[in-house]
Amino acid sequence: DIQLTQSPSFVSASVGDRVTITCRASQGINNYLAWYQQKPGKAPKLLMYTASTLQTGVPSRFSGRGSGTEFTLTISSLQPDDFATYYCQQHYSYPLTFGGGTNVDLK
């Protein structure tokens, strides 16, 4: 199975900050990486797939990049609605796997 390691696990940030989350895969996955946002008590929401393709309706302050084994999700200017947990997921091979999550909270 492909393991995904996210870092950091926790981020304390302020509104307006630039935040970057990293996801590393245990083997190459081309660019088949997705990012999800989850708020407490809610279902996750797809933000991005194939590393950098923004899902319809997702604000452009979210961006993704990477290929192979290293990927990043960047929020260019953190907004109050962005405080949440973020998960990466590889969609390269079965079983699909998720990273452990990164909790972005208010400093």
Add this chain to the structure above:
Amino acid sequence: EVQLVESGGGLVQPGGSLRISCVASGFTFSAHFLDWVRQAPGKGLQWIGRIRYKPSSYTTEYAASVKGRFTISRDDSKNSLYLQLSSLRTEDTAVYYCTRAAGTGWDSAVADHWGQGTQVTVSS
């Protein structure tokens, strides 16, 4: 509007069985792959499995931790997805989400719509 609504969760004893359902609306159900994803209390997301559509003979994929114990099925005439859970263990306690795959290729094999989830608790 795409909607996925799960039901059928509850409390079950270790070793027991349960079937949870997901009813879909707002899209052409038969044209999509469908997945189940779960989340244990306070933990991250775990993909459980996938069922493809009719052109792919409704074939399935499973995570190793549930293979042989869980079975995914669908009824396109009812716009419904099912997850049969058997030989349940305490570690299967989780919220179970029904999800729709955006497309049928690897570049779109992501969950673009999620249900609200249904709680399954395995305890004596």
